[in-house]
Amino acid sequence: MQDILNDILQTNKKYANYGQVATYIPELKKARRDDLGICIIDKENKIYAVGDYEKKFTIQSISKSIVLAMALMDNEWEYVFSKVGMEPSGDPFNSIMKLETNDTKKPCNPMINAGAIVTTSLIKGDSPQEKEERMLEFFRRITKNNNIGINYDVYKSEKISGDRNRAMAYLLKNDGFINGNIEEVLDLYFKQCSIEVDALDLARIGLHLATYGIDVENGERIISENVCRMVKTFMVTCGMYDASGEFAIKVGIPAKSGVGGGIMASVPNKMGIGVYGPALDKKGNSIAGTKMLEDLGKKVQINIF
Amino acid sequence: MQDILNDILQTNKKYANYGQVATYIPELKKARRDDLGICIIDKENKIYAVGDYEKKFTIQSISKSIVLAMALMDNEWEYVFSKVGMEPSGDPFNSIMKLETNDTKKPCNPMINAGAIVTTSLIKGDSPQEKEERMLEFFRRITKNNNIGINYDVYKSEKISGDRNRAMAYLLKNDGFINGNIEEVLDLYFKQCSIEVDALDLARIGLHLATYGIDVENGERIISENVCRMVKTFMVTCGMYDASGEFAIKVGIPAKSGVGGGIMASVPNKMGIGVYGPALDKKGNSIAGTKMLEDLGKKVQINIF
Amino acid sequence: MQDILNDILQTNKKYANYGQVATYIPELKKARRDDLGICIIDKENKIYAVGDYEKKFTIQSISKSIVLAMALMDNEWEYVFSKVGMEPSGDPFNSIMKLETNDTKKPCNPMINAGAIVTTSLIKGDSPQEKEERMLEFFRRITKNNNIGINYDVYKSEKISGDRNRAMAYLLKNDGFINGNIEEVLDLYFKQCSIEVDALDLARIGLHLATYGIDVENGERIISENVCRMVKTFMVTCGMYDASGEFAIKVGIPAKSGVGGGIMASVPNKMGIGVYGPALDKKGNSIAGTKMLEDLGKKVQINIF
Amino acid sequence: MQDILNDILQTNKKYANYGQVATYIPELKKARRDDLGICIIDKENKIYAVGDYEKKFTIQSISKSIVLAMALMDNEWEYVFSKVGMEPSGDPFNSIMKLETNDTKKPCNPMINAGAIVTTSLIKGDSPQEKEERMLEFFRRITKNNNIGINYDVYKSEKISGDRNRAMAYLLKNDGFINGNIEEVLDLYFKQCSIEVDALDLARIGLHLATYGIDVENGERIISENVCRMVKTFMVTCGMYDASGEFAIKVGIPAKSGVGGGIMASVPNKMGIGVYGPALDKKGNSIAGTKMLEDLGKKVQINIF
Known part of the structure; x- marks a missing residue:
């Protein structure tokens, strides 16, 4: 998995050039357009991460x-x-x-x-x-x-x-x-x-939803199974702004993005994923981040459909 | 499973009274509002069915x-x-x-x-x-x-x-x-x-999508895995008219309905489902049919999220 | 003219029954639905008035x-x-x-x-x-x-x-x-x-616009000719809410209504008109008031087109 | 009047450069962008005309x-x-x-x-x-x-x-x-x-509406007074596409334009006006033609409001 992540990070770094950091508030303009990172935590609590996965950004949407x-x-x-x-x-x-x-x-x-x-x-x-x-x-x-x-x-x-x-x-x-x-x-x-997180934090949230609310370390429950399912459902139907349908077709996993450059994704029963890449496409999604998830889907079976 | 189907058919028959058969073309008005049937075919090709599951109707959407x-x-x-x-x-x-x-x-x-x-x-x-x-x-x-x-x-x-x-x-x-x-x-x-089908036909289609395109009887492939996934994705995001989001939250499976009263649903890796109930709600979905699928979801784990 | 006004008031009083006083704020509900009055002031400063033309109401739009x-x-x-x-x-x-x-x-x-x-x-x-x-x-x-x-x-x-x-x-x-x-x-x-006026006040405003800004009593100018024309133009194209086009076809004079029940109208070079009738049609115009202006137009040549 | 027309034609010819001839059908593209003409016929049947007022074009809207x-x-x-x-x-x-x-x-x-x-x-x-x-x-x-x-x-x-x-x-x-x-x-x-006309024809139509349906030469009636008023009303409220409101404010006369480059205008009780200028603004109105009418309004009192 670590190799896969290294690989997709390298392959997709170039896409940052096609996007722009959010500019509607001055603070967000300060982001470095080329930053890119991804973090995966699997059900066994194993963490895989590359790039700027510890960089802080605001969680936004x-x-x-x-x-x-x-x-x-x-x-x-x-x-x-x-x-x-x-x-x-x-x-x-x-x-x-x-x-x-x-x-x-x-x-x-x-x-x-x-x-x-x-x-x-x-x-x-x-x-x-x-x-x-x-x-x-x-x-x-x-x-x-x-x-x-x-x-x-x-x-x-x-x-x-x-x-x-x-x-x-x-x-x-x-x-x-x-x-x-x-x-x-x-x-x-x-x-x-305006809450600050990094890709690791997002992966942790994604994992939490992937395990239907059970903490993989201590078995504690924070969110009920049904609420986890509802949140993931909304992530699929509406999580990626007005590109949600396209993301569902191309990647097929629950994901929620923010204009700070983050994407939090959840693969039921498998893993949580956190992505950071502040260069956005026109609809407000991390452009290189979305591409990384597409490539991940080609190499690992994560599509839920 | 057969008991579950008998049960949900009985429980939900009453909902037909709250809906109306489609009237935009004269032919559809001839449907019997109280008809209700459901058919499930699982991965082992076992068929479970109750009610008007062999009644013919037009497939519509x-x-x-x-x-x-x-x-x-x-x-x-x-x-x-x-x-x-x-x-x-x-x-x-x-x-x-x-x-x-x-x-x-x-x-x-x-x-x-x-x-x-x-x-x-x-x-x-x-x-x-x-x-x-x-x-x-x-x-x-x-x-x-x-x-x-x-x-x-x-x-x-x-x-x-x-x-x-x-x-x-x-x-x-x-x-x-x-x-x-x-x-x-x-x-x-x-x-x-205007193609005529019954709930059994729809369950067969749903099963085909559930097995990613492989015929469970003879192992032949009709549709590729990727196309199956795409079709199921569109069924989740847009399959139940403008109640697709609600259906995804409440049932959480790929499904496509038609104003003839049919619903074709697919539970990945598990089963195909066909429903017939021509009394429709305002959005054009079988009212009792939708309720049956909600109840099925409460008794059998079919939610994909 | 006075006879004409008496006549159209009697003829159109019944229409109040088909309308409703505005209810979006509690204060407006207090209006008496059956009130109806009209006042005309002509270029010679002659005043003709019948009904509840001295009743106070808020000017609104x-x-x-x-x-x-x-x-x-x-x-x-x-x-x-x-x-x-x-x-x-x-x-x-x-x-x-x-x-x-x-x-x-x-x-x-x-x-x-x-x-x-x-x-x-x-x-x-x-x-x-x-x-x-x-x-x-x-x-x-x-x-x-x-x-x-x-x-x-x-x-x-x-x-x-x-x-x-x-x-x-x-x-x-x-x-x-x-x-x-x-x-x-x-x-x-x-x-x-929330400014309070009566039909007489509205007729005076209408007259002022009708004389292109010159006070008929003392010859003083308050508004320039061009601004008067602009205001009357907007009254024709947009003065009667989304029934402006219909009013222009049926009556053909600049008019502006308010949900308080007033209508202020202006016949260029001829007269100002003030109407009060708080029973409104669905679009927010005085129902009997509008009918009175239609009838006035049938008896007196006021249409500017 | 003839001098005024000569003058406004010269002044506004340059605006053709800011517009484009209609291109949605090949035939209309053949128009010469620089053509410009105007024709006025007054109540005494006097004709004033300059420029390309005898050039044929299709009447369109x-x-x-x-x-x-x-x-x-x-x-x-x-x-x-x-x-x-x-x-x-x-x-x-x-x-x-x-x-x-x-x-x-x-x-x-x-x-x-x-x-x-x-x-x-x-x-x-x-x-x-x-x-x-x-x-x-x-x-x-x-x-x-x-x-x-x-x-x-x-x-x-x-x-x-x-x-x-x-x-x-x-x-x-x-x-x-x-x-x-x-x-x-x-x-x-x-x-x-696709009916072909020239500016003279349009001025004749405008005059007919201006005289409330009476032919100024022979006193015959073709259209009733009320229908003339209705047509002129719609010309004011909707005649210049989605620039009708602006035209009413700036010129204040009933007018109808077409993407062939024509404008037919009518000044009640005064005159009919025909304009030809195929270079259009973005809303589909003759750009120089509209400017000519604005200038005409500054020199002759035609505003009806």
Whole structure:
């Protein structure tokens, strides 16, 4: 496996040249476009990793899958799905249009911004502080990394330039899908996007989902089997922005990407995968990272279909 | 398994009352709303079946998955995907809008009408007759049923009332996604929708996809492994109309439904499933049939995620 | 003329039964559905009026035409039209969709909410207080009524339930069409909507536009001829929500309606018209009020086309 | 007036360089981009003309206004407006989307392609030949030019490349807005677009509408006053494609343009105007032609608002 990883890293490094680092907030522009790394942890807890797998970056949209898990653990599932849908949207992640044209006006799914703002609003806690602490604690447990924290420069940058998300949140409030103070919900949303991780952390999360919620080291359960399945299902149908369908055809595994350059993938019963490569394609996915997963799929049978 | 099927049939028969048989063409209105049947064929070729599993009905949209397989076998994959996309549309199956608002104007995927008209146009043959014969022959091989044929009353009905599909086809021609004579393409499309099957036939197709293309009886291969995986992937992301995401969350298996009341499902490495229940929900899926699959998933581990 | 007004009031009173008073904010629900009044002031300053023409109500969207005039007087026209378009939208007044699908993302025109929030942001003043005072002063001059003021109950109600407008405003800020503090802009917008007028006040405004900006009593000019023409043009193409085209065909005069039940109309070179009738049709126009104007057009040549 | 026309022709000739002749059918590409001409006929039947005002070109969308008049004379108005709406669409002339997203699915208005295909289908006649003859005869009477005929090269070109219009027509048939044979309706539609005129002919049509249907030479009436008003109303709200609102603000007169390079305008009670300039802007309007009308409006009071 280590050889395979070395190989696909070398083969795909060139693709970074065809992509661009995210530029919508100044902080993200600082990423080095050529960075590339991948980490795999298998069911036996063996770790394989190459390249910039220990480089820190912000988790961005990948957090949507973890916050979805929290929302499903903090609330009745029916309640959650009365506030956010289960369908792929066919539109870009930050689209507002469907909130108006949909019969229900409900966000299509928890993997687009509108849906993730809703799931964020469903995290329980007596105060904004408690919600933030519960969220960070959950990320620390699921990554088995107590150093997980927020990159405050990115967070502030997100908050200042977050008017499009703000617009969505007010529309969602207007239509009854979010209760409470919008700025508080958005604050937690921007914080969740600004959590710093590396590819190793992502592989750990992917493994956790791959084992249906059981920690391979100590046998403890953090997330229930059903919630793990739901999260992986959304990762397949909506995890790679509006290239989710193509990724499912070409690679065929649950995966969630973020504009920070990360991809977290999970091969049921087999392994968790973390990828870092901040050069993005037009849809917002790591361009070399996606190519590495395609190549991995050609060499190792990971396709679930 | 037989007991489980008896059980879920009884439990879910009542749901037919909440649905309606398709009415957009007169022929489909003749279906008996209360009919319900299910058939499973497992990898050992064991057949379990209850209810109206031998009742004939027209395959309708389920044919989209088989014609996709043919298109992928008759053409270079790249060529096929230059004419039809890979993404869920987030819109109803007969929507025209995305053909206009999409950057590419390409049909989103081969499971909506626009996309299936494209894949139909990609079936090879020197004449309309030869294309029709090749298509029928392929359906006969994959169902292992030489009696498979077209219901000409439904076909004529489809053809007469097919102006919406005709509109799509001309738009697709205008935008360069279909070549050739539109009425010929539509004729083959309407014929494919009007092929008569029963739940047993559908289970056989599902099994074929579940075994990655190998006939469990004689070890022969009809469809390649990769094409089987692609078809199943599209079934997950787009197979159940605009309830595909919900079905993936609740059942988690590749499935394709048709407004004739059929559902063809495939559990990789395990079984093929055929369902018949013509009472449909608002999105066009068999209402009791979907419920039966949900219940089956609660009793047997079939979820692939 | 007085006889004609008496006549059309009687004939059309019954239509109130087919409409509903606005209910999106509690305060508007208090209106009496059966109220109906009309007032005409001609070029010779003769006033004709019947029914509830002195009943107070909030001006709502009618203010959009006056604030547009202010924005065009406070700024270079080119600057104004770099922030708001000139085209009918074909969509409901509170639609967000076009802000996303339009090439420019600019609000289509100043008569829909999004556009009016932009023109409101263009009113000059060193402080929110000064802007509000300038706006009220302008309304008082143009209505020749020094008692014009804000209904604070309606204003508070608008502000509390204004999350859809808030969403639009943040989207407009995100896309560069509004600068500055959003809550301040919205506050002025909600206040402008909550200004109290009667049909007499509206007729006076209409007359002012009809005389191209010259006060018929003292010959003073408040608005320039060109701005008057522009406002009347927008009233024709976009003044009656998404029934503007129908109103232009059936009546053929510049008119602007509000969900408070008012219609302000202007017949160039002839007269100003004010209408009050709070029972609205589905598109938000006074149902009996619109019918009265249709009937007026059958008896008096007012059609400008 | 003649001096004014000479002047504005010289001033605006340069704008042709910023536009392009229509290229969607080969025949239209043959136009000379630099051609420019304008013709005015006033109420006293005085003709003023400069430049290429006798150059022949195909009428294209300008025919929509004349066919609308015919449809309104051949049918009850209520029936016509049950098949086509009265609202500006806010979308390009050949947009299909609104046919799907509109509540009614009705074409928005008779000035976009979809709407004009409907009005074409409403022209009376016992056979396609009779309909064509009646249409040509009407064009000849209204232009007072017996030589009016069809450019068959353009017509054939339109017919071959007309799949987008064909798509619309089938959708309209599917939704009940067109009856009868689609190819016959389209044939008449393509023929109407291919009628050859010059700027003089267009000025004559514009004058006819300006005098509310009375021939200034012989006092005969061809079109009723009300139909003239309706046609001019649609010209204002929807006559200049999706720049109609801007044209109304900048010039303020009823006008209808075509991609052949013509503009037919009508100043009520004053004059008819015909323009020819085949270099188009992005929205499909003659670029120098539009500029000439703007300049004319600055020198002569023609604005109706």
